[in-house]
Amino acid sequence: MRWGVVVFPGSLDDRDAQRVARVLGDEAVALWHKDRDLGGVDCVILPGGFSYGDYLRCGAIAKFSPIVAAVARHAAEGGLVLGICNGFQILCEAGLLPGALVRNRSLSYVCDTVTVRVETTDTPFTGSCREGELLALPIKHGEGCWVADPDTVSTLERERRIIFRYVDASGQAAPEANPNGSLGNVAGVCSADRNVVGLMPHPEHAIERMMGGEDGLKLFRSARAWLARGASAAPAVSSSG
Amino acid sequence: MPGLLARVYVTPKRGILDPQGKAVEHSLHALGFREVQEVKVGKYVEVRLREAAREVAGPRVREMCERLLANGVIEDFRVELEEERG
Numbered sequence: 154m155r156w157g158v159v160v161f162p163g164s165l166d167d168r169d170a171q172r173v174a175r176v177l178g179d180e181a182v183a184l185w186h187k188d189r190d191l192g193g194v195d196c197v198i199l200p201g202g203f204s205y206g207d208y209l210r211c212g213a214i215a216k217f218s219p220i221v222a223a224v225a226r227h228a229a230e231g232g233l234v235l236g237i238c239n240g241f242q243i244l245c246e247a248g249l250l251p252g253a254l255v256r257n258r259s260l261s262y263v264c265d266t267v268t269v270r271v272e273t274t275d276t277p278f279t280g281s282c283r284e285g286e287l288l289a290l291p292i293k294h295g296e297g298c299w300v301a302d303p304d305t306v307s308t309l310e311r312e313r314r315i316i317f318r319y320v321d322a323s324g325q326a327a328p329e330a331n332p333n334g335s336l337g338n339v340a341g342v343c344s345a346d347r348n349v350v351g352l353m354p355h356p357e358h359a360i361e362r363m364m365g366g367e368d369g370l371k372l373f374r375s376a377r378a379w380l381a382r383g384a385s386a387a388p389a390v391s392s393s394g
Numbered sequence: 395m396p397g398l399l400a401r402v403y404v405t406p407k408r409g410i411l412d413p414q415g416k417a418v419e420h421s422l423h424a425l426g427f428r429e430v431q432e433v434k435v436g437k438y439v440e441v442r443l444r445e446a447a448r449e450v451a452g453p454r455v456r457e458m459c460e461r462l463l464a465n466g467v468i469e470d471f472r473v474e475l476e477e478e479r480g
Contacts, residue, residue: 210465217462246465253467255406258413300410300468315446334411 154179154377157194157372159224159240161186163213165202166237169357172199173373176360186218196233196376197224199240201293201355212243219378221247233277233376234349238294241341241351245373250342250351251309252301261294266365267332269317269340269354270324274336276316276343277379278350278372287324288317288368290354292332297353299335299342317341317352398443400455401474404464405436439463448475 160167160183167183174181182194186204190326205214215221221243227235228249235242245249259262273322283287301309309315309384316371317340321330326338333353341352356369405414412434419433441458443451455473464471 154437209462213462213465253465255468260413260417274427298411298413302409302467334413356471369409 154196154380155182155192155194156180157182157184157191157197159184159186159197159199159220161202161204162201163206163220164200164239166200166355166357167202169355170198170200170237173357173360173370176370177373177377179377184220186215186220189219189223191220191223191227191232195380196235197227198357199224199234199236199243200357201238201240204239204243207239207285207296210246211239212246215239215243216247228344228346228349231346231348233380235278235372235376236349236351237355237357238292238353240296241353242296244349244351249349250344251305251314252299252336252339252342254296254353255300256296257294257298257332262293263297263332264291264293266291267354268320268322268324268330269341269352270320270326272316272318273313275313276347276350276375278375279316280379281285281375282371285324286371287320288356288371289359289366290356290369291358291365292354294333294353297333297335299333299339299353303337306336307368312343312345314343314347315339315341316343317354327387395447396443397478398446398448398451399476399478400441400448400451401476402439402441402455402459402463403436403472403474404439404459404469405434407468407470407472410468436469442478451475 158170249256302342318338359366359369416436422430459471
């Protein structure tokens with residue numbers, strides 16, 4: 154499988170995201186923000202960082218880069234897209250995911266390991282998890298407070314598009330477990346077609362024991378399994394014509 | 395034709411959490427400004443336009459706001475146009 158990782162000026166976690174592919178024995182392809190196509194990758198990751206210095210708003214400038222237009226086309230065709238942290242902010246700014254990410258309620262940058270609960274396994278990135286499974290994932294952000302208007306929130310609830318919530322050790326979405334003030338403890342959401350997923354926690358920083366945990370691998374393994382199922386379900390290629 | 399200065403004010407939408415505004419509000423209360431009811435912290439952007447007629451510039455600046463300067467999910471904007479004389 155080929156994983157594309159977008160590099161914007163100011164991206165920080167692109168190398169870490171590429172490492173995921175190597176740990177899985179896959180191929181990682183670095184995509185430059187000025188590229189106009191994705192080079193045939195199976196899944197594209199928008200990594201964490203401070204694209205274009207986070208000027209104006211996080212992700213506001215990045216959404217107009219040529220690569221994001223290519224990501225939008227890939228998404229429209231049903232391709233897999235994962236936005237992590239700044240990548241999540243960019244996908245919201247680009248309108249590929251609902252809501253927006255604003256300054257943490259505390260006004261402080263948070264760097265911690267949090268527990269998130271998998272709300273639904275009906276996405277390519279959570280398909281190999283259990284519903285209600287708790288994952289330990291690192292966070293590091295100043296603008297991770299997810300907000301949306303009430304209509305959007307109720308639509309997302311009804312369509313089960315909130316896919317991760319911050320929870321305490323017992324799995325409850327308690328206010329104390331919310332590191333940034335996100336509405337409803339939301340840590341990650343997906344698109345209407347479910348193939349575009351964004352989250353503030355960093356699964357790519359939790360893929361090997363030396364990182365303190367491997368829970369992040371479950372998202373990437375899910376995507377792999379999802380693609381493998383798609384490939385086996387596809388009709389055999391005809392040799393005629 | 396003179397140039398135009400567009401003054402763009404971007405503010406958090408009503409109902410959207412504005413932690414910066416809240417922090418400034420608390421700080422003003424701590425300084426004794428009891429009359430302060432609410433504070434919102436937004437952005438001020440100046441855009442200088444060359445040789446633009448108001449009727450043309452107004453919609454153009456609003457489009458700039460909708461596409462880039464403000465995020466309609468969380469922010470409102472207001473535009474003032476002012477003629478600039480060299």
